[in-house]
Amino acid sequence: MSDKTKELNSSIKLVNNRLHFTGSAGSNDPVSIDYTAPLGDDLGYTSLELLLLSLSSCLGSAMLTFIRRMNRTITEFEITAKGVRKTEHPTGFASIHLEISLTSPDAIPEEVQNVIDLAEEKYCPVRSMIKGSTNVETSFKINNVR
Amino acid sequence: MSDKTKELNSSIKLVNNRLHFTGSAGSNDPVSIDYTAPLGDDLGYTSLELLLLSLSSCLGSAMLTFIRRMNRTITEFEITAKGVRKTEHPTGFASIHLEISLTSPDAIPEEVQNVIDLAEEKYCPVRSMIKGSTNVETSFKINNVR
Numbered sequence: 011m012s013d014k015t016k017e018l019n020s021s022i023k024l025v026n027n028r029l030h031f032t033g034s035a036g037s038n039d040p041v042s043i044d045y046t047a048p049l050g051d052d053l054g055y056t057s058l059e060l061l062l063l064s065l066s067s068c069l070g071s072a073m074l075t076f077i078r079r080m081n082r083t084i085t086e087f088e089i090t091a092k093g094v095r096k097t098e099h100p101t102g103f104a105s106i107h108l109e110i111s112l113t114s115p116d117a118i119p120e121e122v123q124n125v126i127d128l129a130e131e132k133y134c135p136v137r138s139m140i141k142g143s144t145n146v147e148t149s150f151k152i153n154n155v156r
Numbered sequence: 157m158s159d160k161t162k163e164l165n166s167s168i169k170l171v172n173n174r175l176h177f178t179g180s181a182g183s184n185d186p187v188s189i190d191y192t193a194p195l196g197d198d199l200g201y202t203s204l205e206l207l208l209l210s211l212s213s214c215l216g217s218a219m220l221t222f223i224r225r226m227n228r229t230i231t232e233f234e235i236t237a238k239g240v241r242k243t244e245h246p247t248g249f250a251s252i253h254l255e256i257s258l259t260s261p262d263a264i265p266e267e268v269q270n271v272i273d274l275a276e277e278k279y280c281p282v283r284s285m286i287k288g289s290t291n292v293e294t295s296f297k298i299n300n301v302r
Contacts, residue, residue: 014192014202015192015241015247016240016241016243017238017239017240017241018202018204018205018208018238018239018241018249019205019208019236019237019238019239020205020208020209020212020236020237021212021234021235021236021237022209022212022213022216022234022235022237023232023233023234024216024220024230024232024233024234029216029217029220029221031213031216033209033212033213035201035202035205035208035209036205038188038200038201038205039188041187041201041209042184042185043209043213045217046160046161049217049221050217054184055181055184055187056160056164056181057209057210057211057213057214057217057281057282058164058210058214058281058282059164059165059166059181059182059184060206060207060209060210060213061206061207061210061282061285062164062165062166062181063166063168063179063181063187063189063203063206064203064204064206064207064210065203066166066167066168066179067168067177067179067189067203067206068203068204070168070170070175070177071175071191071195071196071203074170074175075175075195084170086169086170087169087170088167088168088169088170089167089168090165090166090167091165091166091167092163092164092165093163093164093165094162094163095161095162095163095164095281096281097162099278099279099281100278100279100280100281100283100284101161101281102281102282102284102285103164103281103285132245132246133245133246134246135203135204135241135242135245135246135247135248135249136203136204136207136248137246138246138248138289139207139248139249139285139286139289139290140285140286140289141288141289142287142288142289143284143285143286143287143288144285
């Protein structure tokens with residue numbers, strides 16, 4: 011197995027005579043990937059939905075790591091992502107909005123904002139890869155359950 | 157349901173007290189997402205593996221669409237992706253290599269290369285989103301089964 015801190019691998023394979031793929035990496039359960047009708051059949055994630063999951067989880071992982079290092083407790087954590095596509099080819103995202111929701115007895119808004127800024131600037135690799143092309147906005151709410 | 161040609165949505169939710177998420181979009185089966193040890197537990201795809209799947213499927217869909225418009229028949233199609241990470245934060249990909257393998261009775265190498273170029277330049281949105289940051293190389297082989 012390769013060292014994932016240095017190199018990552020994946021593969022996709024077409025599984026019908028349209029645009030339905032299964033994708034995989036390592037021993038993970040395969041992911042069903044498809045394109046929307048009429049070109050595809052909506053049988054799986056679109057490429058751009060996978061990009062949203064990639065970005066959300068990258069930011070989420072960096073945030074959780076930093077918040078926990080501050081000895082704050084996070085009991086629930088969710089990110090919903092909305093990507094608005096460009097109207098002309100290439101129809102990537104013009105903007106992405108990430109709505110972060112966390113439940114914590116002791117998280118402090120200023121600290122959470124600092125952690126988001128730090129992740130966006132330096133510790134979220136996926137964010138860095140799309141920085142030149144895509145405007146990413148974030149908002150967050152803390153459910154302060156004691 | 158939103159119009160996916162304009163807007164896409166996804167969500168992730170933390171499912172343990174480390175970095176294990178489940179991600180989803182629409183009615184697709186949830187995807188398990190995690191980070192490598194020691195920060196995570198290797199219980200799912202990493203964010204950067206999802207990015208490789210996103211890029212591969214985006215390029216693959218564009219390629220298949222164009223090749224079929226040329227009335228060429230593709231019976232098998234696979235892309236393996238290898239991403240080499242930067243050594244300093246943000247540790248996104250310095251380069252990605254996509255190895256494309258297709259089986260066809262009538263595909264012509266020059267046409268396939270043209271289709272790859274067209275997809276990379278204009279019709280693969282994920283490629284366009286990382287163009288400023290990441291060097292993407294492609295190679296292909298045709299299994300010319302008649």
